[in-house]
Amino acid sequence: xxxxxxxxxxxxxxxxxxxxxxxxxxxxxxxxxxxxxxxxxxxxxxxxxxxxxxxxxxxxxxxxxxxxxxxxxxxxxxxxxxxxxxxxxxxxxxxxxxxxxxxxxxxxxxxxxxxxxxxxxxxxxxxxxxxxxxxxxxxxxxxxxxxxxxxxxxxxxxxxxxxxxxxxxxxxxxxxxxxxxxxxxxxxxxxxxxxxxxxxxxxxxxxxxxxxxxxxxxxxxxxxxxxxxxxxxxxxxxxxxxxxxxxxxxxxxxxxxxxxxxxxxxxxxxxxxxxxxxxxxxxxxxxxx
Amino acid sequence: xxxxxxxxxxxxxxxxxxxxxxxxxxxxxxxxxxxxxxxxxxxxxxxxxxxxxxxxxxxxxxxxxxxxxxxxxxxxxxxxxxxxxxxxxxxxxxxxxxxxxxxxxxxxxxxxxxxxxxxxxxxxxxxxxxxxxxxxxxxxxxxxxxxxxxxxxxxxxxxxxxxxxxxxxxxxxxxxxxxxxxxxxxxxxxxxxxxxxxxxxxxxxxxxxxxxxxxxxxxxxxxxxxxxxxxxxxxxxxxxxxxxxxxxxxxxxxxxxxxxxxxxxxxxxxxxxxxxxxxxxxxxxxxxxxxxxxxxxxxxxxxxxxxxxxxxxxxxxxxxxxxxxxxxxxxxxxxxxxxxxxxxxxxxxxxxxxxxxxxxxxxxxxxxxxxxxxxxxxxxxxxxxxxxxxxxxxxxxxxxxxxxxxxxxxxxxxxxxxxxxxxxxxxxxxxxxxxxxxxxxxxxxxxxxxxxxxxxxxxxxxxxxxxxxxxxxxxxxxxxxxxxxxxxxxxxxxxxxxxxxxxxxxxxxxxxxxxxxxxxxxxxxxxxxxxxxxxxxxxxxxxxxxxxxxxxxxxxxxxxxxxxxxxxxxxxxxxxxxxxxxxxxxxxxxxxxxxxxxxxxxxxxxxxxxxx
Numbered sequence: 001x002x003x004x005x006x007x008x009x010x011x012x013x014x015x016x017x018x019x020x021x022x023x024x025x026x027x028x029x030x031x032x033x034x035x036x037x038x039x040x041x042x043x044x045x046x047x048x049x050x051x052x053x054x055x056x057x058x059x060x061x062x063x064x065x066x067x068x069x070x071x072x073x074x075x076x077x078x079x080x081x082x083x084x085x086x087x088x089x090x091x092x093x094x095x096x097x098x099x100x101x102x103x104x105x106x107x108x109x110x111x112x113x114x115x116x117x118x119x120x121x122x123x124x125x126x127x128x129x130x131x132x133x134x135x136x137x138x139x140x141x142x143x144x145x146x147x148x149x150x151x152x153x154x155x156x157x158x159x160x161x162x163x164x165x166x167x168x169x170x171x172x173x174x175x176x177x178x179x180x181x182x183x184x185x186x187x188x189x190x191x192x193x194x195x196x197x198x199x200x201x202x203x204x205x206x207x208x209x210x211x212x213x214x215x216x217x218x219x220x221x222x223x224x225x226x227x228x229x230x231x232x233x234x235x236x237x238x239x240x241x242x243x244x245x246x247x248x249x250x251x252x253x254x255x256x257x258x259x260x261x262x263x264x265x266x267x268x269x270x271x272x273x274x275x276x277x278x279x280x281x282x283x284x285x286x287x288x289x
Numbered sequence: 290x291x292x293x294x295x296x297x298x299x300x301x302x303x304x305x306x307x308x309x310x311x312x313x314x315x316x317x318x319x320x321x322x323x324x325x326x327x328x329x330x331x332x333x334x335x336x337x338x339x340x341x342x343x344x345x346x347x348x349x350x351x352x353x354x355x356x357x358x359x360x361x362x363x364x365x366x367x368x369x370x371x372x373x374x375x376x377x378x379x380x381x382x383x384x385x386x387x388x389x390x391x392x393x394x395x396x397x398x399x400x401x402x403x404x405x406x407x408x409x410x411x412x413x414x415x416x417x418x419x420x421x422x423x424x425x426x427x428x429x430x431x432x433x434x435x436x437x438x439x440x441x442x443x444x445x446x447x448x449x450x451x452x453x454x455x456x457x458x459x460x461x462x463x464x465x466x467x468x469x470x471x472x473x474x475x476x477x478x479x480x481x482x483x484x485x486x487x488x489x490x491x492x493x494x495x496x497x498x499x500x501x502x503x504x505x506x507x508x509x510x511x512x513x514x515x516x517x518x519x520x521x522x523x524x525x526x527x528x529x530x531x532x533x534x535x536x537x538x539x540x541x542x543x544x545x546x547x548x549x550x551x552x553x554x555x556x557x558x559x560x561x562x563x564x565x566x567x568x569x570x571x572x573x574x575x576x577x578x579x580x581x582x583x584x585x586x587x588x589x590x591x592x593x594x595x596x597x598x599x600x601x602x603x604x605x606x607x608x609x610x611x612x613x614x615x616x617x618x619x620x621x622x623x624x625x626x627x628x629x630x631x632x633x634x635x636x637x638x639x640x641x642x643x644x645x646x647x648x649x650x651x652x653x654x655x656x657x658x659x660x661x662x663x664x665x666x667x668x669x670x671x672x673x674x675x676x677x678x679x680x681x682x683x684x685x686x687x688x689x690x691x692x693x694x695x696x697x698x699x700x701x702x703x704x705x706x707x708x709x710x711x712x713x714x715x716x717x718x719x720x721x722x723x724x725x726x727x728x729x730x731x732x733x734x735x736x737x738x739x740x741x742x743x744x745x746x747x748x749x750x751x752x753x754x755x756x757x758x759x760x761x762x763x764x765x766x767x768x769x770x771x772x773x774x775x776x777x778x779x780x781x782x783x784x785x786x787x788x789x790x791x792x793x794x795x796x797x798x799x800x801x802x803x804x805x806x807x808x809x810x811x812x813x814x815x816x817x818x819x820x821x822x823x824x825x826x827x828x829x830x831x832x833x834x835x836x837x838x839x840x841x842x843x844x845x846x847x848x849x850x851x852x853x854x855x856x857x858x859x860x861x862x863x864x865x866x867x868x869x870x871x872x873x874x875x876x877x878x879x880x881x882x883x884x885x886x887x888x889x890x891x892x893x894x895x896x897x898x899x900x901x
Contacts, residue, residue: 156603157585160568164527198587198745199568201527217489218685218721219646221735255571255739256489257528260646260719261304261341261653270530272307 005120006048009033010040010066011055011082016105020053023109024116037061044074050123051078051116053103056090067097078123080115082107091144095169101140137170137177144169145177149184159185159195163202172206200255208243208250210288215265217256225264229253231278232266235285248289294329295372298348298413302337302499303492303531304653305344309360310334313345316364326372336500338413339654340400343383348395348413355395356381386650386672400651403670405632407640408493408616409656411501417535420542423503429548431619435511436556439622441471444515448618450626452638457483457574457611458690458716459792460637460705463618466608469598470516473606478518480509480560481602481609483579484525484532487571488688489739491719493642494612496654498525498532501616502539506562508615510553511622513560516608521562524579528569536564571689571743575791576601576609578745589747590791611717613642633659637704641715647685647722650675660702663694667722678882679724683807687716689736689743690796692803693729712803714796728825729808730815734762736800744793751794754785758801766826768889770816775805820888827871831887834875836861838883845875845884866890 007029009020017033024031034040037054038061044052052070056063063081070077081094084105091102100119103112118139125136148165152158162181167173173196175189182192196202214220214229229240232251236244243250259265262274266284273284297317301310314332321327338346343357354377356367363381370378382391383398392398406412415422423429435444449464470478482505486494498505509521525533540562543549551559565583573579573588580602582588601607617639621629630638637659643666646652650672657666667673667684674681683693692713694701701707708715723732741755758781764770782798789795805812814820821829834845834854839861846854846862853869856862864875876884 157583159585160582161566164566164568194587195568195585199570201568218688218719218735219490219652221489221732222647222721222723222727254528255487255569255743256492258486258492258495258526259303259307260490260492260644260721261344262307263646263652265307272303274304274307 005030005050005123007031007051007053007116008040008043008049009053009082010035010037010058010063011053012036012058013055016055016082019109020112023112027113027116029116037063037066040066041069044070044077048074049077051080051119053080053082056081056083056094064093064097067094067099071097078119080119091140092168095141095144096171099140100138101143141169142180145180146184149181153185159187159192160199163192163196167202172203174204174206203252205241205250206243206247207252208247210248210268211250211252213252213254213257213267214240215255215257215259215263215267216253217258217260217263217265219260219263220256220265223263225276227278228264228266228276228281231281232285235281249285292329293331295331296350297330297332298335298338298350299332300336300338300344300346300413301334302341302344302496304337304341305346308344310345312361313347313359313364316361317368320364320368321372324368324373326368330372333416335413335415336411336417337496337654339409339496340651341654342650342652352377353394353396355383355393355398357383400653400655400670400672403661403665404656405640405658406656407620407632408497408504408613408642409500409654410620411504412496412654413500415501417500417502418538420503420539420546423501427623428503428619429507431622432507432510432548433554435514435622436554436558439514441515441517444511444622445471447622447626448515451621451629452626452633452636453614453617453621453629454637454705455611456613456617456641456717458488458687458714460715463610463614466598466610467512467515469596470518470606470608473599475606477520477603477605478516479602479605479607480513480516480518480521481579481583481607482509482521482523482612482615483574483576483609484523484529484536484612485567485573485579486526486529486612486717487574488690488717488719490646490685490688490721491644491717493644493654493718495526495529495532497612497616497642498529499535502532502535503543504616504619505536505612506539506543506549508610508618509562510548510560511618512608512610512615514558516606518608519560521560522565522583522602523562524565524567524573524583526569527566533564533566540564570745571739572745572791572793575793578791579609580607587745589745590793592790613718634702634704636706641703641718643718643720645671645720645722647720648675648679648724648727649673649722657703659704662700663703664699666703666720667699671722674722674724676724679726682723682725682727683729685713685721685723685732685800686719687714687796687799688719689739690714690792690799691716691719692799693723693732693807695807697807712799712806714799726823726825728766728821728823729804729811730762730766730821731825733800733804734759734766737762737797740793740797744797748788748790748794750785750788751790751797754781754789754794755797757781758785758798762801765812765815766821766829768815768819768826768828770812772816774816775809775812779805814888818888822886824871824873824876824886829889830871830873831866831890832864832869832871832873832875833885833887834862834864835883835885838881840881840883842880844878844880848874848878850874 021031054063079099081102103115145166152162178192179189182189264276266273266276345359347356367378377393384391445468453463454460570588573582575590578588578590597607633639642656683695685693694711737759741759744751746752819829824830851868853865
């Protein structure tokens, strides 16, 4: 079944590559290995791979940079990370970039095979059409969510923290995520939904790759933030709460970012831009395009 | 021990970070390394310095020299001048706007000179992530006193005597709140901190949590001892990631050093704390709503009584204090109630932190004694209007629950009582300064948009009432205002105030009432003459050029997005009304004040549309 799929393993430790090759080839997968992300990029420029397994910490070019490159140049490639440091932060970063799953180091052959099988099913199931009604969540996300739910399960009043963490993992809270959380916390989906719809922090719409937040606090209002907002709406051709067609940008307004000294304020992802005016907008957006 | 010749205290508050602190710090480090000074000069990243307008800012000790608007390009010159040649680097010093004279030391700069720092006592002086640096500034001395030498009654008496009132908005005496909770009998009590800073335009709580997280924790330990609580929760906005990170570090450090947990400092008192992230709902500033939110539900308020001091979080007696209140507790215990009362007035003691923003020159955080004239804050500390040609119009205090104080009242002393008399409220201390280019009807509409959106929907007067008022204001700003609208707004306001369940609804009409009180003429000109004199409401304004004042410089002509302005060199320009979309760009671009704002024109664009 697997011979039509090409897998590339990137890791600076030869032993990892060797063991991946041994394990996966025995199951009939088509595997290649390389010792550096730089080399991996060279290889991928030559031909596409269906799946890339990559380490995160490597000399010269690291895994995250490689993932970014793949996402830009070979967006159809499925990515799985192999990491000796499965800290929540690194996994969060990688999830944000769109990985399918991760293999913790050291791993047993059965773990590697499991993950590979899941990744292969996911890659195959993913039709190349971009607009799909119901996008399936990658297994790593579901695992991570279940871990969070289990961690909070028996703590009274934990629905809001769980929702916050799950939104961080998935990016938004679609109905299936809410249902999963409700089930895990032994609540009804209606209860969970009532919380999601009440607080402005929660969103049920997916965000773009870059989320733009415009402050509508008093200080920003007095400094006419509306003109900035209009310019962005014009430039991206979307309204507040919408995502651009290419899913690059989403636009939100917030009540006050508490950075009134810099009014008017705009935040893109985690970067704060102060003393905004409409003229600055195109330039800043270009940085993210 | 290594010898440190100088300490560079770089502001790493949100404002300065956005203005470039990280890049400047990296450049500084590299430059110091290059010149072989890295071992004797230490760079410390501190919390918010307060002077956000001039960021990124840096303070150099031991001299106390204040540098502002640092840039990467200036770093080599700065290092050469200050640390090799030993003289302040003139170019980056603060300059008095009119006199062009530079002021090297921080304490001589007017922005800092009038301030008295109690809440912000450690701002910009310590590394917020270091427990040792906090302790070196008398940190946890008060907690030690409270836990080992004082009874619960002693603490409450001291806080009551100090006269301190809750800094979150309503100004309820803190000591009384503690006393009620301490008298309630229960197996479990809770000490809570509200760090959900919801007022748009206020950011002091964020700054305190980021710059001095231990001061909040120490206040909570003392409060917990006073009311007999063994558990505490700090409720922080999820939008404040840096504050959350620093508070968490502070809590972890305290646990490790025995300042939180079982038998604190060897006493028989045990107390532990956790952080709860808010999910963004303004109504959660209301105490019963906040407690519901910690329980993981929709944050809706409930009728009181029972008061939280009897039945609060999980139905147990609870006290909720604001960040700024808690940060002042330690110095009161340490120096005594009488020391605290040396500043302020009889009914409003101590100091208050204000977030000064809007059309003012020195934007930032300031802490001043209560009772200081509003004029001193705006003109001496704030440096007056940002655009010197514009006149001061009003200052908005108290956010969506507050009101506007007009120019005629600018000499009032800033105390709880005097501010309330003007129709505004002290609130959490946001001061948004507005110049003459502000439309007060639009301002009221802005706040109603906020409250209508944030109303939790539980009680009808607030849910429906705010929406109806917002619709009326929208009509007025779009030229659909009717005779009697002003009176209807006032009537409706009174009803909403009288019948709403919680503070959100009860104060929501304040922005309307106070703008009608001082700027009724503006409402009238919007309704009767279809004229927004500030030119903010597009449907109620028209623009024209006064020929005598026009210097034919072409600035407006170039700025106009509609190409609606015609003219040549030396020929006064003219606006073609048929093309004009009232965007106001020409008005802002004219340096000579030649552009006049008139009432809306009739459809045929010839005559004013208002009643004749």
